[in-house]
Amino acid sequence: MALLQIAEPGQSAVPHQRKLAVGIDLGTTNSLVATVRSGATTTLPDDIGQHILPSVVHYTSQGAVVGEEAKKQASQDPANTISSVKRFLGRSTTDIKAKYPNLPYQFTESDSPVMQVVSGEVNPVQVSAEILKVLKLRAESTLGDELKGAVVTVPAYFDDSQRQGTKDAATLAGLNVLRLLNEPTAAAIAYGLDSGQEGIIAVYDLGGGTFDISILRLSKGVFEVLSTGGDSALGGDDFDAVLVDYIRQQTQLTGDLSKNLHRTLLDLAKEAKETLSHESVANLSFEDDNKQSHKVLITINHFEKLIAPLVKNTLRACRRALKDAELSKQDILEVVMVGGSTRVPYVCQQVGEFFETSPLTSIDPDKVVAIGAAIQADILAGNKPDSDMLLLDVLPLSLGIETMGGLSEKVIPRNTTIPIAKAQEFTTFKDGQTAMMVHVVQGERELVQDCRSLAKFTLRGIPPMAAGAAHIRVTFQVDADGLLNVSAMEKSTGVQAQIQVKPSYGLEDHQIADMLKASMQNAEQDMQARMLKEQQVEAARVHETLQAALNADAAALLSADEKQAIETGLTELQELAKGSDKEAIKAGIEKVDKLSQVFAERRMDQSIRKAFSGQSVEQI
Amino acid sequence: MNHFELFNLKVSFDIDLTQVSSTYQTLQRLTHPDKFASGSQQEKLLAIQKNALVNDAYNMLKSPLLRAEYILQLRGVDLQHEQQTIKDTSFLMQQMEWREQLSEVEEQAEPLDELELLDDEIRKEITSELVELKSLLDQQTEQANQQAADLIRKLKFLYKMCAEIELKEEALSDF
Numbered sequence: 196m197a198l199l200q201i202a203e204p205g206q207s208a209v210p211h212q213r214k215l216a217v218g219i220d221l222g223t224t225n226s227l228v229a230t231v232r233s234g235a236t237t238t239l240p241d242d243i244g245q246h247i248l249p250s251v252v253h254y255t256s257q258g259a260v261v262g263e264e265a266k267k268q269a270s271q272d273p274a275n276t277i278s279s280v281k282r283f284l285g286r287s288t289t290d291i292k293a294k295y296p297n298l299p300y301q302f303t304e305s306d307s308p309v310m311q312v313v314s315g316e317v318n319p320v321q322v323s324a325e326i327l328k329v330l331k332l333r334a335e336s337t338l339g340d341e342l343k344g345a346v347v348t349v350p351a352y353f354d355d356s357q358r359q360g361t362k363d364a365a366t367l368a369g370l371n372v373l374r375l376l377n378e379p380t381a382a383a384i385a386y387g388l389d390s391g392q393e394g395i396i397a398v399y400d401l402g403g404g405t406f407d408i409s410i411l412r413l414s415k416g417v418f419e420v421l422s423t424g425g426d427s428a429l430g431g432d433d434f435d436a437v438l439v440d441y442i443r444q445q446t447q448l449t450g451d452l453s454k455n456l457h458r459t460l461l462d463l464a465k466e467a468k469e470t471l472s473h474e475s476v477a478n479l480s481f482e483d484d485n486k487q488s489h490k491v492l493i494t495i496n497h498f499e500k501l502i503a504p505l506v507k508n509t510l511r512a513c514r515r516a517l518k519d520a521e522l523s524k525q526d527i528l529e530v531v532m533v534g535g536s537t538r539v540p541y542v543c544q545q546v547g548e549f550f551e552t553s554p555l556t557s558i559d560p561d562k563v564v565a566i567g568a569a570i571q572a573d574i575l576a577g578n579k580p581d582s583d584m585l586l587l588d589v590l591p592l593s594l595g596i597e598t599m600g601g602l603s604e605k606v607i608p609r610n611t612t613i614p615i616a617k618a619q620e621f622t623t624f625k626d627g628q629t630a631m632m633v634h635v636v637q638g639e640r641e642l643v644q645d646c647r648s649l650a651k652f653t654l655r656g657i658p659p660m661a662a663g664a665a666h667i668r669v670t671f672q673v674d675a676d677g678l679l680n681v682s683a684m685e686k687s688t689g690v691q692a693q694i695q696v697k698p699s700y701g702l703e704d705h706q707i708a709d710m711l712k713a714s715m716q717n718a719e720q721d722m723q724a725r726m727l728k729e730q731q732v733e734a735a736r737v738h739e740t741l742q743a744a745l746n747a748d749a750a751a752l753l754s755a756d757e758k759q760a761i762e763t764g765l766t767e768l769q770e771l772a773k774g775s776d777k778e779a780i781k782a783g784i785e786k787v788d789k790l791s792q793v794f795a796e797r798r799m800d801q802s803i804r805k806a807f808s809g810q811s812v813e814q815i
Numbered sequence: 816m817n818h819f820e821l822f823n824l825k826v827s828f829d830i831d832l833t834q835v836s837s838t839y840q841t842l843q844r845l846t847h848p849d850k851f852a853s854g855s856q857q858e859k860l861l862a863i864q865k866n867a868l869v870n871d872a873y874n875m876l877k878s879p880l881l882r883a884e885y886i887l888q889l890r891g892v893d894l895q896h897e898q899q900t901i902k903d904t905s906f907l908m909q910q911m912e913w914r915e916q917l918s919e920v921e922e923q924a925e926p927l928d929e930l931e932l933l934d935d936e937i938r939k940e941i942t943s944e945l946v947e948l949k950s951l952l953d954q955q956t957e958q959a960n961q962q963a964a965d966l967i968r969k970l971k972f973l974y975k976m977c978a979e980i981e982l983k984e985e986a987l988s989d990f
Binding site: 373374414415417515518574575576577583585586587611612613614615616617672674675733736737740741784788791792795796799800802803806807 | 816821823840841842843844845846847848849850852853854855856857858861862863864865866867868870871873874981985
């Protein structure tokens with residue numbers, strides 16, 4: 196199967212009109228950036244021709260080094276060389292330490308993970324941003340212009356905090372995120388568009404640190420995710436870890452190892468894993484901390500026995516995903532393999548046996564995600580107005596609220612198509628109560644302590660009433676990126692309660708703004724300039740879209756007065772946008788939004804009515 | 816606009832699911848936020864809200880239980896926030912019997928087969944209750960509505976049983 200050679204001569208925009216957009220695969224082990232150029236989708240190499248950027252950041256007193264150079268430092272300077280940082284996004288320090296007890300990093304005493312490196316303190320969002328910055332720079336220097344936007348991929352199984360962490364990292368790297376896209380969906384786009392297939396496909400994605408399984412239905416350009424499952428902390432790194440344990444067992448290296456030796460063993464394990472992908476035996480030799488040399492022999496049979504339980508876990512998730520989609524193995528037309536760890540022959544063989552079909556591996560499993568993301572980015576940037584491609588993704592893990600007794604009450608079940616909004620009603624239990632604490636969790640388990648804590652927030656401004664008299668309607672809205680928004684209203688009075696959403700293990704908006712500021716040289720000034728530009732761009736966008744809408748539909752949908760009001764607002768906004776007062780522009784946009792809200796709603800309803808008028812109408 | 820109207824349907828328990836699914840695709844193409852990626856913030860927000868409504872309506876239309884509940888809600892019978900209990904003792908006895916069977920299934924020689932039998936029995940019950948539910952909803956009288964509400968309460972129990980059987984099955988079978 197050749198890679199996406201879809202040229203549409205009639206449709207491709209002239210070069211200077213084309214909006215530059217990229218797809219970025221921010222992987223646990225490796226990262227890539229890809230784009231669509233003259234009809235072809237390719238990953239972009241660095242100046243020495245390397246496409247893959249190892250997701251490793253080495254901190255020195257002079258700053259951060261990313262990629263291959265950083266990776267080389269991993270065994271010499273492990274404490275300052277952060278790899279597989281994706282595993283830390285949206286997690287608590289306690290979680291991380293429990294899951295990975297042998298990490299060579301110096302964590303500070305805080306709930307959210309912060310690592311002490313030679314240049315200061317860094318958190319996982321900042322480390323991820325360093326990787327993204329390099330890819331952004333690579334894209335801009337290759338393509339010769341500023342990027343309009345990027346689609347950044349995440350494992351489908353990522354929860355809200357992990358997604359938020361990824362988005363924050365992109366913001367910090369100065370990227371305009373068009374969409375967070377699930378990795379398996381991206382892979383399906385890369386394969387699906389190429390072959391023009393229709394039917395049910397399974398995407399098995401085993402990366403360095405995460406595992407995803409997605410079941411999708413392809414039909415007339417619509418990619419509908421039916422179900423998804425996986426484990427956001429299971430991947431090729433775990434294969435390495437069981438190999439390290441095996442090596443230690445064989446060489447009787449018990450007790451604490453030096454960080455350097457641990458790193459050496461990890462590198463050896465990775466090497467052995469690669470060797471065993473095409474040979475039946477791997478021979479390893481190394482020196483321990485006491486300069487004593489060791490030799491270890493690992494056979495393919497033994498390796499397979501070691502990783503069998505891990506692979507079995509992935510198949511269990513496949514089984515559940517099938518069940519969630521209400522399908523059986525026989526319904527699956529194709530199985531797409533994604534992620535470097537699917538290079539291990541045992542994995543491919545087991546997956547093939549499970550689905551009773553031979554898996555597709557024709558697109559480089561390391562590049563397929565970035566390629567799919569680039570195709571989606573190209574469409575979202577507006578370069579393909581006639582594309583009928585549409586991605587319908589699902590919520591990977593149920594969203595719930597903590598109720599009495601530490602139980603989680605599910606508000607939105609897993610595998611619900613997103614965007615989705617659900618409301619839940621609460622009441623007060625004390626007379627005159629004016630505030631209420633809400634704890635939002637994500638996960639399938641019944642007990643709150645077994646689920647992931649997403650946010651705790653306090654509803655304030657509830658009018659004082661008798662116990663049980665106030666009805667507070669809390670609305671959970673999940674957008675197309677899988678990100679949660681919460682709003683609340685007291686029903687009897689219509690009072691909108693303010694909510695402070697405090698992410699349990701993430702960053703707050705002002706922290707991101709602070710980091711962004713710190714990352715710029717002429718911080719305050721740059722920041723102001725950037726914010727002004729953002730408002731001006733949005734003002735221009737509002738003007739453009741609204742003017743087009745007025746030309747098309749004002750006559751049919753607006754009274755003369757309504758139209759006049761919107762036009763006056765637009766003229767005012769245009770004047771404001773010429774100035775340099777960003778707050779005034781923002782207020783101008785809000786005013787126009789308010790004036791045109793009803794118009795926008797009528798237009799959408801009209802478009803739906805038009806679509807139905809072609810059908811045989813069942814009138815009510 | 817209620818959820819049926821959004822899908823260009825008249826309010827009825829009997830709907831053509833193939834048509835619903837094709838309407839769903841049409842509505843997705845018109846309201847999905849990705850179709851407004853280069854639009855203004857307002858358009859994006861409106862798309863998210865409308866699209867969430869489309870998804871919610873689709874989930875309701877697909878599920879017989881949610882559909883029946885929604886129809887009753889439109890007729891002023893709200894089951895969403897109630898604490899009503901079932902008084903039908905023979906139904907409750909049957910429930911207890913099934914639950915007992917479920918909890919003792921591990922002790923059987925072929926637990927998975929037993930689970931399947933139990934599942935079949937409950938699903939048969941669900942199918943027959945859905946037929947009755949349809950005829951009650953068609954009557955459109957206050958009394959029939961109340962009877963339909965009772966039936967929905969029972970059906971919720973039955974669906975919950977099925978979900979528990981599924982969980983047990985998952986736990987028992989090492990795939």
